[in-house]
Structures are given as structure tokens and as C-alpha cells.
Amino acid sequence: xxxxxxxxxxxxxxxxxxxxxxxxxxxxxxxxxxxxxxxxxxxxxxxxxxxxxxxxxxxxxxxxxxxxxxxxxxxxxxxxxxxxxxxxxxxxxxxxxxxxxxxxxxxxxxxxxxxxxxxxxxxxxxxxxxxxxxxxxxxxxxxxxxxxxxxxxxxxxxxxxxxxxxxxxxxxxxxxxxxxxxxxxxxxxxxxxxxxxxxxxxxxxxxxxxxxxxxxxxxxxxxxxxxxxxxxxxxxxxxxxxxxxxxxxxxxxxxxxxxxxxxxxxxxxxxxxxxxxxxxxxxxxxxxxxxxxxxxxxxxxxxxxxxxxxxxxxxxxxxxxxxxxxxxxxxxx
Amino acid sequence: xxxxxxxxxxxxxxxxxxxxxxxxxxxxxxxxxxxxxxxxxxxxxxxxxxxxxxxxxxxxxxxxxxxxxxxxxxxxxxxxxxxxxxxxxxxxxxxxxxxxxxxxxxxxxxxxxxxxxxxxxxxxxxxxxxxxxxxxxxxxxxxxxxxxxxxxxxxxxxxxxxxxxxxxxxxxxxxxxxxxxxxxxxxxxxxxxxxxxxxxxxxxxxxxxxxxxxxxxxxxxxxxxxxxxxxxxxxxxxxxxxxxxxxxxxxxxxxxxxxxxxxxxxxxxxxxxxxxxxxxxxxxxxxxxxxxxxxxxxxxxxxxxxxxxxxxxxxxxxxxxxxxxxx
Numbered sequence: 112x113x114x115x116x117x118x119x120x121x122x123x124x125x126x127x128x129x130x131x132x133x134x135x136x137x138x139x140x141x142x143x144x145x146x147x148x149x150x151x152x153x154x155x156x157x158x159x160x161x162x163x164x165x166x167x168x169x170x171x172x173x174x175x176x177x178x179x180x181x182x183x184x185x186x187x188x189x190x191x192x193x194x195x196x197x198x199x200x201x202x203x204x205x206x207x208x209x210x211x212x213x214x215x216x217x218x219x220x221x222x223x224x225x226x227x228x229x230x231x232x233x234x235x236x237x238x239x240x241x242x243x244x245x246x247x248x249x250x251x252x253x254x255x256x257x258x259x260x261x262x263x264x265x266x267x268x269x270x271x272x273x274x275x276x277x278x279x280x281x282x283x284x285x286x287x288x289x290x291x292x293x294x295x296x297x298x299x300x301x302x303x304x305x306x307x308x309x310x311x312x313x314x315x316x317x318x319x320x321x322x323x324x325x326x327x328x329x330x331x332x333x334x335x336x337x338x339x340x341x342x343x344x345x346x347x348x349x350x351x352x353x354x355x356x357x358x359x360x361x362x363x364x365x366x367x368x369x370x371x372x373x374x375x376x377x378x379x380x381x382x383x384x385x386x387x388x389x390x391x392x393x394x395x396x397x398x399x400x401x402x403x404x405x406x407x408x409x410x411x412x413x414x415x416x417x418x419x420x421x422x423x424x425x426x427x428x429x430x431x432x433x434x435x436x437x438x439x440x441x442x443x444x
Numbered sequence: 445x446x447x448x449x450x451x452x453x454x455x456x457x458x459x460x461x462x463x464x465x466x467x468x469x470x471x472x473x474x475x476x477x478x479x480x481x482x483x484x485x486x487x488x489x490x491x492x493x494x495x496x497x498x499x500x501x502x503x504x505x506x507x508x509x510x511x512x513x514x515x516x517x518x519x520x521x522x523x524x525x526x527x528x529x530x531x532x533x534x535x536x537x538x539x540x541x542x543x544x545x546x547x548x549x550x551x552x553x554x555x556x557x558x559x560x561x562x563x564x565x566x567x568x569x570x571x572x573x574x575x576x577x578x579x580x581x582x583x584x585x586x587x588x589x590x591x592x593x594x595x596x597x598x599x600x601x602x603x604x605x606x607x608x609x610x611x612x613x614x615x616x617x618x619x620x621x622x623x624x625x626x627x628x629x630x631x632x633x634x635x636x637x638x639x640x641x642x643x644x645x646x647x648x649x650x651x652x653x654x655x656x657x658x659x660x661x662x663x664x665x666x667x668x669x670x671x672x673x674x675x676x677x678x679x680x681x682x683x684x685x686x687x688x689x690x691x692x693x694x695x696x697x698x699x700x701x702x703x704x705x706x707x708x709x710x711x712x713x714x715x716x717x718x719x720x721x722x723x724x725x726x727x728x729x730x731x732x733x734x735x736x737x738x739x740x741x742x743x744x745x746x747x748x749x750x751x752x753x754x755x756x757x758x759x760x761x762x763x764x765x766x767x768x769x770x771x
Contacts, residue, residue: 148742177694177741178741181693189734191736208594208684208685209684212683352481440630
């Protein structure tokens with residue numbers, strides 16, 4: 112039985128090491144549950160959660176997520192948090208419908224639920240969206256129009272025709288161009304890249320062949336601009352074309368450097384992580400969040416509040432960020 | 445000195461206790477209050493049922509394994525919901541809906557399992573390749589039926605209760621899991637089928653000369669695996685009230701891990717259901733503990749690996765050298 116004693120002994124030692132933080136747990140705890148750990152996007156989000164944790168003395172804020180992107184594992188983590196009895200759960204749902212049951216039970220036990228990118232969730236106290244999708248599409252298109260000087264042929268890319276947000280962005284972009292820039296001619300709209308940089312590259316090459324005088328590209332999936340940028344670089348047309356769209360600074364950096372991609376748009380997961388915790392705190396304290404409220408985070412200074420599908424509210428910011436060659440290095444993800 | 449099999453059971457039971465006690469020490473009383481015990485119990489069946497399927501496949505020998513389990517579980521839920529939705533309106537008679545849902549799901553599981561069995565027994569494919577193929581097939585059909593998106597069942601009280609409600613302190617789905625496990629343990633130990641299966645797994649040639657109908661045995665075994673997977677599918681549907689093709693995509697390997705942790709011989713011919721059950725609960729408690737402590741889920745995978753190696757070693761190393769002799 113010696114080995115058992117050893118095991119019990121090491122367990123005790125381990126417990127004294129780990130019990131330190133656990134003892135101080137007499138405060139509010141907010142746990143942020145992400146889709147998957149170890150991905151750049153959510154590592155950046157963790158920075159926001161950590162920053163909030165450092166700013167607030169009385170609140171213990173942490174982030175957790177499954178090692179694999181699997182809705183089942185995310186649901187299990189939330190169940191365990193409910194059993195643990197945290198004060199609030201902030202979740203970026205992998206698959207909103209798979210979480211409804213466990214979130215309802217969480218609310219049943221008095222835990223506040225805050226979602227991000229999950230405006231279809233019924234069992235949440237609040238959902239946070241970084242921006243209005245139509246406004247985001249218009250914003251990208253405005254940049255593109257300015258670069259194109261308001262005239263010339265341009266086209267749009269979407270991840271797939273089934274991606275709701277992508278279609279909202281390019282539709283808003285097309286509407287903006289049509290209303291304000293009569294010189295801009297939309298050709299071969301909504302090319303599907305299937306979230307694959309190679310497919311975007313092939314499609315962009317086809318378009319460059321079909322329309323040698325094309326001036327503008329508006330991408331939607333984060334890899335669209337990468338594929339388009341590669342095709343344009345190979346064609347040596349970096350200076351004659353404008354490529355605008357959703358993109359991540361680290362991945363798109365090389366193309367921004369060469370000028371193949373001109374400007375990328377995204378929202379900062381660090382801010383999203385921080386603001387989720389701000390909203391959690393306010394809801395825990397019983398504060399009401401009203402239209403035009405200032406959440407104290409850039410892009411969320413005057414939020415739009417609307418009624419969600421359940422009892423909760425949907426909070427919408429204007430939290431887009433756009434970077435070009437000169438400043439993409441400020442965002443390490 | 446205990447016989448090897450019993451020693452393993454004791455060792456696994458001990459691990460359960462140690463993890464639970466460690467959890468209580470580290471995470472506080474919350475960890476062993478009735479609510480968390482119920483939550484943990486309710487989380488076991490999905491994986492436990494799949495692990496039982498893998499166990500049966502492994503026992504049958506010839507490199508037996510079932511990789512298609514979770515895919516078939518999801519497909520059962522999806523097909524069943526699509527069919528039953530057309531027949532019964534859940535709002536009118538939720539109880540009838542739930543029973544029909546479970547019935548159709550299990551029928552789908554039976555067909556899927558039968559397909560596995562036939563491909564392995566009659567087409568002579570290695571189980572690894574055959575079930576990899578059917579896994580892709582089941583997944584493909586599920587995606588085709590749903591266009592890749594989740595189907596929400598809506599709030600159906602009897603199903604929700606089955607997935608989450610404790611009766612006499614034990615969640616219903618856990619009770620079902622224990623009953624199913626007991627049934628399989630009984631079949632393996634006390635019925636001619638079980639004895640023949642062990643024989644077949646340990647020495648296929650001898651079993652053949654002994655007059656054991658190998659093909660029929662294989663078909664029946666994989667059919668049972670399919671049924672187990674579909675029961676897991678019902679549990680998944682009832683706990684999430686939605687079905688989707690890629691739910692639990694990480695379960696394939698975890699189910700195999702549980703079976704091996706439970707001492708099932710991957711080369712066939714040996715496996716104890718009780719040990720598999722204890723391995724499933726040990727993994728569950730450990731994984732819940734890590735979530736309680738906010739430890740990275742990557743570390744959990746590491747801990748599972750260490751546990752697996754420790755158990756494999758414990759089967760090889762003779763501890764009696766260090767134990768005081770008890771004649």
C-alpha cells in the first residue's frame with residue numbers, strides 16, 4: 112500500500128500548492144468559455160480577460176475552452192462550471208443550439224449567461240455583437256471606393272453563399288457602391304472561396320483573366336484577401352488594384368507589406384473578451400444596459416441595445432478595427 | 445495475492461476514490477456535493493456507451509475496433525428526428541414522441557451496426573478500415589440530410605428529463621447506462637455467446653476448429669455495437685435537445701482510450717465491463733476536476749496519457765514485491 116500512500120501524499124502536496132488561489136474564491140467569479148484553446152484568435156481574447164481580471168480587485172475572471180473545437184466538450188465544460196457555481200458564464204458558442212439546454216440549467220441555478228457571436232441563443236441574459244453587419248460591409252466598401260477613386264470594375268468574395276454574415280457584408284457593400292458611386296461596376300459578384308485560401312486564389316486568377324482591367328476586390332472570409340493577394344502578386348498588379356476585406360493581421364501581414372492587399376478589417380477579440388466581462392459584471396450588479404450606454408471599451412462607447420430571441424438583450428458595438436501596411440503589427444494575432 | 449483481473453478492478457476503483465478525494469481537497473466541498481456528482485454521472489453515458497461498443501469490438505479479436513460509433517450515434521439522432529418529426533407533433537404528445545424517437549434511433553443503430561458486421565465478416569475487411577469507411581459514410585449521410593447545420597428538437601420535457609433529471613438521486617441516463625452495462629457484462633460472462641466471443645477473440649483458428657460460427661458472431665457483435673452507439677445518440681439528443689453531424693467529434697479516440705484504460709486487450713479475447721465502467725467514471729471525474737480548477741484542457745489530455753501508461757505498466761509490473769506478503 113506504499114504506492115497508495117505516496118499518491119495520497121503527493122495529492123496533499125499538490126493541494127496545498129493549488130489551494131492558495133482557491134481559498135480567495137469568496138468573490139464573484141466570471142468564467143469565459145471559448146470555442147477552442149490555443150488558437151490565435153482566442154489567445155488574444157484571453158488577453159482581454161486577463162486585463163479585466165487585473166483591473167477588478169473583487170472579481171476573479173478566467174478563460175477556459177476545450178482542447179479540440181467540439182460542441183460536446185464545450186457543453187461539458189459549461190456543465191462543470193454550473194456545478195462549480197461560478198457567478199457568470201461568458202461564452203463564445205461553438206454551436207448555439209447544442210448549448211441551450213445546459214445554459215437553461217445554468218440560469219436555473221442563478222448563474223448569469225453572456226454570449227458573444229450567438230444572437231440566436233434563447234437562454235442568455237445578454238449577447239454581444241461587435242458590430243452591425245450591414246454597417247461593417249458599408250465600412251469596408253467605403254474604403255474600397257476611396258482607393259478605387261470611385262470608379263472601375265470590382266467584385267466580391269464570400270466564404271460560401273450559405274454564410275449569413277458574409278452575404279450581409281457584401282450585400283451592404285454593393286448597395287453602398289450603387290447608391291454613392293455610379294462609376295463603380297460590380298462584376299461576377301459573390302465568388303465562393305469555401306474558406307480556403309487556395310480556392311480564393313484560383314477564383315481570383317480566373318477573374319483577373321476574365322476582367323484584366325478589374326480594380327477592386329471586397330473579401331469576406333478571413334482568408335479571402337490572402338488568396339486574392341497571392342493571385343494579384345503573381346500577376347504583378349499590386350499597384351493597379353485595391354483589395355479590401357476581413358482579414359487577420361498576422362496572416363495577411365506579408366501581403367500588406369507588398370501592397371497586394373491594401374487594408375484589412377476585423378474586430379479585436381481582446382476587446383470582445385474584456386467587454387463580455389464588463390457586461391457580466393454589470394448584469395451581476397443588477398445594472399441595466401440601455402441604448403447608447405458606454406461600456407468603457409473602445410468600439411463599445413455607445414452601444415445599440417435590442418431585444419434578443421429570449422428574455423435577454425442583444426448589445427451591438429461599433430468595434431471594428433481596420434489596419435493597413437503601417438500599423439498591422441500592433442495586433443499580434 | 446489477488447488474481448490479475450480483480451487487482452485491476454481494485455486499482456481502477458482506487459483511482460476513482462483518489463481522484464474524488466483529491467478533487468474535494470483541491471476544489472472544495474462543491475466538488476463532491478450531490479449536484480456535481482449528478483452532473484458528472486449524467487456526463488458519463490455518452491462516452492461510456494461508445495466505449496462499451498469499442499470493448500465488444502476489441503474482444504471479438506482480429507484487430508477489432510469500432511471507429512464509426514459517434515458518427516452512427518449522430519446519424520441515429522438525425523434520422524430519427526427527421527422521421528419522427530413527420531409522424532408525431534412533439535407538442536401534442538411529448539411522451540409518445542420521445543419513445544418513438546428512441547425506437548427509430550435504435551433501429552437506425554441496428555442497421556448501421558449490421559452494415560459494419562457484414563462488411564467485416566463477409567467482405568473480409570479489417571475492422572479498422574471497414575469502420576473508418578462506414579464512419580465517413582454515416583457522417584456523409586448525416587451532413588447530406590442536414591446540410592451540415594444543427595437540428596433543434598425544441599424543448600421536449602420527457603426527453604430533457606431523461607437526459608438530466610435525477611430519480612432517487614441518480615440521473616436517468618446514468619441508470620440506463622448502468623443497466624445496459626450490466627446486461628452486456630451478463631452476456632459476456634454467463635451466456636454461450638459471451639464465452640464463444642472470448643474464445644473467438646483469443647484464438648480465431650481454435651474457435652474455427654471448435655465449430656464456432658465466426659462470421660455470425662462478428663455480425664452480431666458489431667450489430668450490438670451499433671445499437672450501443674444509437675443509445676448514445678439518444679442520450680446526446682436528450683441532453684442537448686439538438687442533433688448535429690459533428691457533435692462529439694473528439695469522442696472516437698476517447699472511447700478507445702477508456703476501453704484500453706479498462707484493461708480490454710486490443711488484440712482480443714479479454715475485457716471486463718466493470719473495469720471499463722470504472723475507467724469511464726475515473727476519466728469523467730478527472731476531467732470535471734480540471735474544469736473546476738480551470739486547468740487547461742490540453743493538460744487533461746496529458747493526464748489521461750499518464751494514467752493510461754500507469755495502468756498499462758501496472759498490468760505488467762508485479763507490485764507484490766513491494767506489498768507486505770499476506771498469506
